[in-house]
Amino acid sequence: xxxxxxxxxxxxxxxxxxxxxxxxxxxxxxxxxxxxxxxxxxxxxxxxxxxxxxxxxxxxxxxxxxxxxxxxxxxxxxxxxxxxxxxxxxxxxxxxxxxxxxxxxxxxxxxxxxxxxxxxxxxxxxxxxxxxxxxxxxxxxxxxxxxxxxxxxxxxxxxxxxxxxxxxxxxxxxxxxxxxxxxxxxxxxxxxxxxxxxxxxxxxxxxxxxxxxxxxxxxxxxxxxxxxxxxxxxxxxxxxxxxxxxxxxxxxxxxxxxxxxxxxxxxxxxxxxxx
Numbered sequence: 001x002x003x004x005x006x007x008x009x010x011x012x013x014x015x016x017x018x019x020x021x022x023x024x025x026x027x028x029x030x031x032x033x034x035x036x037x038x039x040x041x042x043x044x045x046x047x048x049x050x051x052x053x054x055x056x057x058x059x060x061x062x063x064x065x066x067x068x069x070x071x072x073x074x075x076x077x078x079x080x081x082x083x084x085x086x087x088x089x090x091x092x093x094x095x096x097x098x099x100x101x102x103x104x105x106x107x108x109x110x111x112x113x114x115x116x117x118x119x120x121x122x123x124x125x126x127x128x129x130x131x132x133x134x135x136x137x138x139x140x141x142x143x144x145x146x147x148x149x150x151x152x153x154x155x156x157x158x159x160x161x162x163x164x165x166x167x168x169x170x171x172x173x174x175x176x177x178x179x180x181x182x183x184x185x186x187x188x189x190x191x192x193x194x195x196x197x198x199x200x201x202x203x204x205x206x207x208x209x210x211x212x213x214x215x216x217x218x219x220x221x222x223x224x225x226x227x228x229x230x231x232x233x234x235x236x237x238x239x240x241x242x243x244x245x246x247x248x249x250x251x252x253x254x255x256x257x258x259x260x261x262x263x264x265x266x267x268x269x270x271x272x273x274x275x
Contacts, residue, residue, distance in 0.1 A: 003081045005105035008064045010078050013106075026095035026102070029053050029142050032240040035079065036087030036113060039274035042239065043072050045201050050092060053140050062094055062101045075105060084109040087116075089240070114267050121247025121256065122236075124175070126225065127151040127163040131173045133196030141177070141240075144198055148176035162236065164228070164249065167196045172223040178238030179203045182223070182231040183215070183258050189231075192219035202239045202266075209265035215258060235259040 006016050031053075033046045047068050054061060064071055075090060088109040095102045110116065129151040137143035151163050164180065167173045174180060174197045182189045188210050191197040207217045228234070233255045234246040243263050245256050 001082050001107055003078055005074060005078050007103050010074065010081065026097035028093060028095055029059060030091065030093045033090045034115065034239050035090055036115065037271045037274040040075065041270040041273035042201050044068060053142060056137065056140065059096055060101055062103050064103050078105065079107055082107060086110065086113055115270055116242025117263055118242065118244045121245045122161040123159055123247055124162045124164055124249050125160045127165045128154060129165055131165050131167045131196050133167045133194065135196065138196045139199045152176050171195055172228050173197045175236045178236040178241045180234065180236050181206060182228060183233040184231045186215055188215055188217045189220055189223065190217065191223055192221045194221045200239055202237050205266055205269055206237050206262065209262045209269060212265045213258065213261045233258055
């Protein structure tokens with residue numbers, strides 16, 4: 001990546017060094033946004049989430065967020081200057097230090113055209129980390145990041161690629177950076193917001209996509225480990241992680257039947273959003 005947006009201006013990354021030290025040791029709010037199908041399908045929705053996060057911690061509003069349409073134009077121009085024409089991710093970062101905000105927008109390209117997905121399946125386990133269900137910041141990525149990163153770091157040296165986080169009641173909550181969806185008897189079950197689960201934009205999109213495949217979706221607060229292990233099929237979904245089918249939890253193995261159909265509907269929706 002050759003170009004970034006620094007404090008509202010597109011600049012070459014190599015020329016931004018003199019300004020970047022101002023972000024060291026700063027408080028960070030960030031958002032990771034997928035782009036593809038010739039546009040940024042969830043741009044406005046993600047910016048609104050950023051605004052809510054900034055407001056939740058009384059962080060001053062950066063000038064760049066005062067004109068969302070102009071910010072989108074600038075972001076698309078940055079992607080074009082980097083020749084990111086297929087798909088990838090945009091990283092919005094807002095650094096607060098000594099009552100001053102520095103804004104950094106960067107990007108990363110992916111090889112595929114569609115929304116990211118892992119068709120091979122992931123082996124997972126249950127995390128040692130605990131999510132507290134009653135925290136008002138549970139919906140925000142910046143608050144969950146340390147918990148998620150610690151949970152993923154626990155997997156170092158193992159053959160597990162992801163982990164399932166329970167809440168303080170030992171109920172299924174989420175996976176790092178993603179919501180979890182479980183299929184049983186042609187019904188999808190996902191933890192309800194009262195479980196303390198993270199809720200990103202893709203969660204509702206998945207729920208709507210399942211309706212189009214004829215599958216009923218249910219939200220439940222009290223999903224136990226045993227409930228999860230009795231499911232037929234499990235997948236996780238997050239805008240920053242993509243759609244990932246769970247091959248197994250420990251020695252338990254799952255089917256891979258409904259999630260590809262749901263994935264196709266998600267791609268249709270995102271493509272229509274661009275058009």
